[in-house]
Amino acid sequence: MKVFAGAAAVILATAPVAIAASPHKATEVLVHGAFETSGVWDRVTAKLEKDGYSVKTVDLPGRPGNEAPMSAISLDLYQQTIATAIAGERHPVVLVGHSFGGFAISAEAEAEPDKVQTLLYVAAYLPRSGDSLLTMATADRGSKLAPLLVINKEKGYASVAPEAGAAVFASDAPAAVQSIVAGGIVNEPLAPLVTPIVLTDSRFGSVDKVTIRTLRDQVVSTPFQVEMAKSTPVRLQLTIDTGHTPFVTEPNRLALEIEKAAGPHRRTL
Template sequence: MPSSSAPAAATAASKRIILVHGTGHGGWCWYKVATLLRAAGHRVEAPDLAASGADARPLRDAPTFEDYSRPLLDALRALPPGERAVLVGHSFGGMSVALAAEELPEKVAAAVFVTAFMPDCAGPRTRTIEELPLLDWMDSVTDDGHAPPSVFLGPEFLRRLLYQLSPEEDYTLSQSLARVSSYYVADQKQHPPFSADRYGAVSKVYVVAKQDLAMIEEYQRQMIASIPVAEVREMEDADHMAMLSKPEELAGHLADIANTYV
């Protein structure tokens, strides 16, 4: 199984890489990996999705999943003709990457799922979310009466299940920047499954974080088995926040993937 511990050399041809954050987070969570990839000569974007990170909109101003994902879709649409990007989705960011691959497959060189939801083409778009075997959300707060239904990942949930191997200063950063978000389950259910000839045809790479306590390895493997992937990579000592617990290793994988698929 291929692996790498450092970004590709800066002499490699520059690749376009778009890093997509997960629920409650923002582009800020990619700061270590983005820095490493840029130092290696790649063109890197880490957009804040709607009502996330530094995006000032409240969640109610992003009522649909497409509204939420639009900053990613807009970034792809803005690419020069003929240029493609490697999309990297973390956690719930995998759903936004899947949507982008469905709507703009010609702009996607590869879809990379870093311990992320990776939907298949056979069932409802939300099946991977609804089947997640996570029973204890601890101090997280949900509000089904909110429009859209909201979730706020609690500080103990983050510390114990997502950031347990990440540096303490990164957990502290999350406490300053975490925001209310949504999984948009009801909205996504209104759409048909992702299509085999669009999303399904895009090259996919899954990066397994073996120490993830929220999206456990067994479930990551279950998603991998549900749809063809070009490649599977493993990070032995990464928690859910792989970009913070093992940034050099993850940046190495992403640089190698970009050099392979673009």
């Protein structure tokens, strides 16, 4: 689904023209968050490719673009999906995770640390071992998302009322854009959200980490993003003055921040 991308197009009418990717730049692998598909990255991808980056986007299982039974979906499957996406890469990649995508990229770094140059957390959860999305979201007292969640244990998914969710996800966007964002909200498999992640200092802890903090976020609150970066050492902390979905309201600016975070290669395979 490309609805989030359509919302970005309302704000930015002209798309940048892609050029050939530079062999000297790390591949950027973009991983969406909960209630999203890979379409949220379309405008960011266009800018990164214009600037010479090779980009891959990942649709995690259990949503349009990668259908799977809810009963078969797990955090391990999310990690394996990312591993499959980067299996052919000759150099370590930059894994970019938005929101709950922070869990997915962290799991991949734990499984295959040598394949990851940098973990980049965009308005994302930066977990410690033993954390789950449920425990972290519950600890975030500044988040306005929790009252909007509907948990369907029988069918194995969480959902958000589209219009209410869009008003929180894209809180800094005009109403017309929020309406488009609402059409892109999908159900989220429940099991990965409640699964504690296992991370070790020798594997996950060895991988370079950067955060892009969103200064008007109502989903992963800005103070909570600050606290997470204090709990887990990161090389660089960047900021962007948006709500939770900068790929909608400031896609070109977000792409530039991602480029700042990438830096030179630090690993070889």
